């Protein structure tokens with residue numbers, strides 16, 4: 556019997572209620588409406604949103620932000636979930652797929668400060684706020700003198716803590732600031748060579764139940780193939796390293812024609828080994844060749860001393 560479900564009369568997007576998550580959900584809502592779909596939002600508060608005082612890596616990691624949205628999809632209360640790809644675990648739970656990856660916004664990290672125009676202008680021993688182990692490891696490699704202090708919360712919370720004077724500067728994804736209309740807070744964008752972005756940074760992915768081919772078809776026009784191939788390679792590095800937010804890991808791809816150059820960096824979670832940084836190029840035309848390049852770069856990282864997370 557063919558039980559292929561019909562496209563729902565109205566597509567419901569499950570979303571977290573942070574300003575950035577709402578912007579992203581509304582962005583997808585507008586794109587789908589322009590294609591003739593009726594689209595509503597279902598706002599939800601996830602466990603990840605409620606934990607503002609502890610470092611995310613200590614309380615269960617990125618999955619906290621997506622699990623509750625997946626429950627809503629599972630129960631049919633919502634049909635699709637829009638995620639910052641950076642926050643999506645490398646392997647989705649059984650029964651879920653990424654229906655598409657959309658065109659990437661600026662993938663770089665941004666230097667944000669009320670007093671200094673760039674990292675190089677920070678005085679010796681200045682205090683920089685970030686709870687990202689990747690940003691911490693890369694910042695310390697660039698400027699060993701800096702004092703890195705924890706900084707959690709959504710984008711607006713982090714900016715408020717900067718404005719309250721707790722930090723000389725903070726580092727945030729440029730994409731998040733731009734989406735929130737806060738691009739004027741960016742004092743400088745880091746060159747990816749010095750502050751290599753996280754896998755998937757700046758890209759949005761849309762998750763659906765794997766059995767909803769109708770929704771996968773409806774979302775196909777929103778996909779951006781070059782971004783999708785790039786983040787496939789980046790995410791393969793992370794998957795092969797057992798990456799999570801408790802491992803300082805960066806992976807960033809850039810296309811030149813059909814050549815994908817993939818850079819990656821690994822920092823020792825214990826802070827004892829030096830930063831490892833590698834890159835490789837390959838002709839990438841499909842998901843298999845993108846994934847293979849990511850696997851190769853993960854192998855190069857390990858050959859240079861990076862240690863993958865032990866398999867559970």
Ligand SMILES: NCc1[nH]cc(CCC(=O)O)c1CC(=O)O
Nearest residue numbers: 639641727728730731756757758
């Ligand atoms: N970890 C939180 C998060 N997830 C996605 C973004 C920014 C937007 C993006 O990368 O798509 C941010 C904020 C930040 O890192 O500054």
